[in-house]
Amino acid sequence: MSAERIFPADPVSLRDIRTFVRDQALRATFGTESAEELTLAVSEAASNSIRHTQTTSVRLEARLEGECLVVEVEDEGTFDSRMPIPELEGPGGRGILLMTAFADEVAILEGTPQDPGTTVRLVKCKASGAE
Amino acid sequence: MSDEPAESILEIEPVEGGLRVRGQVDLSNVEAFLEAVTDKAAGAAELVLDLGGCTYMGSEGIGVLIEALKSLEGGRLVLRSPSGIIMKVLDLAGLSKLPNVEISR
Numbered sequence: 001m002s003a004e005r006i007f008p009a010d011p012v013s014l015r016d017i018r019t020f021v022r023d024q025a026l027r028a029t030f031g032t033e034s035a036e037e038l039t040l041a042v043s044e045a046a047s048n049s050i051r052h053t054q055t056t057s058v059r060l061e062a063r064l065e066g067e068c069l070v071v072e073v074e075d076e077g078t079f080d081s082r083m084p085i086p087e088l089e090g091p092g093g094r095g096i097l098l099m100t101a102f103a104d105e106v107a108i109l110e111g112t113p114q115d116p117g118t119t120v121r122l123v124k125c126k127a128s129g130a131e
Numbered sequence: 132m133s134d135e136p137a138e139s140i141l142e143i144e145p146v147e148g149g150l151r152v153r154g155q156v157d158l159s160n161v162e163a164f165l166e167a168v169t170d171k172a173a174g175a176a177e178l179v180l181d182l183g184g185c186t187y188m189g190s191e192g193i194g195v196l197i198e199a200l201k202s203l204e205g206g207r208l209v210l211r212s213p214s215g216i217i218m219k220v221l222d223l224a225g226l227s228k229l230p231n232v233e234i235s236r
Contacts, residue, residue, distance in 0.1 A: 011159035015140060018155075018187065036216045044189050047158045094190035094224060101223050 001028060002063035007046075009055045009075065017046045017060060021071060024062040028069050030126060037102035038069060038124040044095035045073040045120040053077020053118065068104070068125040075118055078111045142184075143167045149179030149209070155187035156195070165195045172202035183212035193224045200231065209233045 005020055007013040021042045025035035042060070049058050055075035062071045099106045105123035141154040141164065150171055156164050172178045178199060182188070200208055208231060213221060218236070221227045227234055 011157065014157045014159060015155060033215065037219075040187075040189055040216060040220070043157065043187070047189070047191065051158060094193055098190055098220065098223060101219075 002061065004059070004061045006057050006059045009050045009053075009058050011047075011050055013050070013058065014043055014046060017058070018043050020060060021062065024071070025069055025124070028064050030069065030124070034124060034126065038071065038122065041099045041102040041106070041122050041124070042071050042073060044098050045122060048095050048120075049073060049075035049077060049118070068123050071122045071124075073120045073122070076111075076116050077118055078113055078116050145171075146179065146181055148177060149181070151181040151184065153184030156185065156192035157187060157189065158191055161191040161195060164192070165198060168195050168199045169202045172199045172206070172208075175203060175206050177207040177209060178203060179209045179211060181211045182214070182217060185217060186214065188217050188220060193220060193226065196221075196224075196226060200229070203231070205231065207231050207233060209235070211235050 003024055007017055018039050021039045022035050025038050030038070046058050046060070049055055053075050055077040057076070059074040060071065061074070062069060096106075099120070099122060103122040104125050105121070107121040109119040109121065111118040141152070141156060141160040143164065144151050150167060152164070168178070168180070196208065196210075210221065210232065213234065213236070218227070218234070221234065226232050
């Protein structure tokens with residue numbers, strides 16, 4: 001099972017992104033709690049792309065690998081790997097913490113100015129201890 | 132309500148001592164949420180946020196709650212009826228451990 005969809009890089013897309021992920025998780029017979037956790041992790045990744053990069057679209061791909069749902073969030077931006085300065089930039093930086101808490105596996109494949117396009121790969125497994 | 136349906140998913144209305152928050156808090160409406168919350172929190176001894184109808188809140192929403200605490204200047208933030216996943220987010224953010232935050236399930 002796999003599904004792919006491209007969303008405009010606009011904050012109003014986030015609700016549709018969450019609906020897409022939740023539907024995929026429920027279709028893959030994940031429990032509500034696991035589905036909500038994966039949805040939140042993906043929403044945080046997409047929110048980061050929309051907020052912090054110049055990307056015009058966010059591409060989501062979800063595929064079932066055994067008992068695990070793998071969701072990739074891909075943008076056309078470059079990943080800013082410097083340390084955030086909350087005192088200057090306001091609240092933020094909690095998104096990655098939530099991703100690592102709610103997904104079983106988080107990988108960030110960074111885009112660079114030479115090769116733009118950052119992919120965040122989030123994996124949630126049915127037998128997850130978080131359930 | 133706003134003419135923009137995608138944004139009307141967040142409804143904030145005044146209740147006794149605070150606000151009732153319904154819908155989803157995310158990047159699309161966090162500014163409005165921040166404004167409503169900090170307005171109510173400024174100078175108040177206590178701010179109640181009824182989250183019973185709030186179906187989504189991630190890092191942006193947590194940022195607003197932290198700003199609310201700053202505006203309360205030592206006053207109490209009462210969070211009512213957060214859903215299971217929002218409770219987990221509050222725990223992860225450390226908000227549930229703060230002495231001036233009260234959470235009632």
